[in-house]
Amino acid sequence: RQVVRARGRVGAPQAPxxxxxxxxxxxxxxxxxxxxxxxxxxxxxxxxETEAKVS
Structure with missing residues (x-):
C-alpha cells in the first residue's frame, strides 16, 4: 500500500x-x-487512479 501511495504522490507534482x-x-x-x-x-x-482505488 505504501509503495502505491508514494508513486501516486510523486506523479501529482511530476505532471506539471x-x-x-x-x-x-x-x-x-x-x-x-x-x-x-x-x-x-x-x-x-x-x-x-490506483491510489484512489486503494484509498
Missing amino acids: LLQIVVGPTHSSDDPIDIDSESEEFTGGEMEE
Missing part, C-alpha cells in the same frame, strides 16, 4: 514538472524524448 521539461527539451533534444516523457506522464496518472 514534466510539461515544463518537455517544452525546452523539445527545442534541444529530438522529438523522441517527448514520447518518453509522455509515456511517463500517462503512467503517473494511472498511479494516481
Whole structure:
C-alpha cells in the first residue's frame, strides 16, 4: 500500500514538472524524448487512479 501511495504522490507534482521539461527539451533534444516523457506522464496518472482505488 505504501509503495502505491508514494508513486501516486510523486506523479501529482511530476505532471506539471514534466510539461515544463518537455517544452525546452523539445527545442534541444529530438522529438523522441517527448514520447518518453509522455509515456511517463500517462503512467503517473494511472498511479494516481490506483491510489484512489486503494484509498
